[in-house]
Amino acid sequence: MLLEKEELIEFYRKLDRSYFMDEYKKYAKEDAPFPIGYGQTISQPSLVLKMTLVLEIHKKCRVLEIGTGSGYQTALLAKFAKEVYTIERIKPLHKKARERLEKAGYDNIHFKLDDGSIGWEEHAPYNRIIVTAGAAQIPQELKEQLALGGRMIIPVGPKTLQDLMLVRKDEKGNVTEELIEKVRFVPLVGKYE
Numbered sequence: 001m002l003l004e005k006e007e008l009i010e011f012y013r014k015l016d017r018s019y020f021m022d023e024y025k026k027y028a029k030e031d032a033p034f035p036i037g038y039g040q041t042i043s044q045p046s047l048v049l050k051m052t053l054v055l056e057i058h059k060k061c062r063v064l065e066i067g068t069g070s071g072y073q074t075a076l077l078a079k080f081a082k083e084v085y086t087i088e089r090i091k092p093l094h095k096k097a098r099e100r101l102e103k104a105g106y107d108n109i110h111f112k113l114d115d116g117s118i119g120w121e122e123h124a125p126y127n128r129i130i131v132t133a134g135a136a137q138i139p140q141e142l143k144e145q146l147a148l149g150g151r152m153i154i155p156v157g158p159k160t161l162q163d164l165m166l167v168r169k170d171e172k173g174n175v176t177e178e179l180i181e182k183v184r185f186v187p188l189v190g191k192y193e
Contacts, residue, residue, distance in 0.1 A: 004058055011079050012049050020070040038090045040186055042070045051153050054166055054180060055128045057081050066116035067132035071097030084109045085123050087116035089189060117190030119145045133188035134162040143175055155185045
């Protein structure tokens with residue numbers, strides 16, 4: 001696990017955030033979120049790294065990502081997971097992220113244009129789930145799509161400020177929740193607004 005963590009941090013440092021940005025490219029090295037259009041943002045790099053580390057991704061993981069956005073987080077996930085299933089509800093963002101990631105050579109990412117708040121049941125269960133938008137509550141569908149022994153990270157709470165929660169499902173199917181920190185994400189649009 002330690003070796004994988006070090007490899008992830010090293011890849012994160014080399015990953016060119018500006019590749020996933022348009023209008024604000026010159027600010028890519030700043031540790032701050034920036035608009036990517038359509039009321040969405042690219043998260044600050046330190047939070048992207050933290051969320052990925054908390055998930056404890058490894059090469060046997062099948063990961064569900066809710067909110068492809070620019071594809072920046074997706075690239076980090078895909079480098080260390082077996083497969084990534086990513087959902088984006090905004091067509092231009094979905095299209096651009098897919099083009100970027102395919103051009104960059106990622107071949108283990110499955111893309112879907114849809115409401116991500118109810119997950120992607122067809123390919124469940126997932127060893128890891130990451131939600132990059134704030135939900136009013138943890139979607140029951142996502143809990144159900146999380147594999148035994150799985151981990152999910154999701155911002156939960158009002159639109160102004162959320163609790164970044166780590167959700168674990170043990171081998172018996174028991175679900176526990178742990179607060180990581182306070183965060184501010186764009187809202188999760190769909191069933192759990």
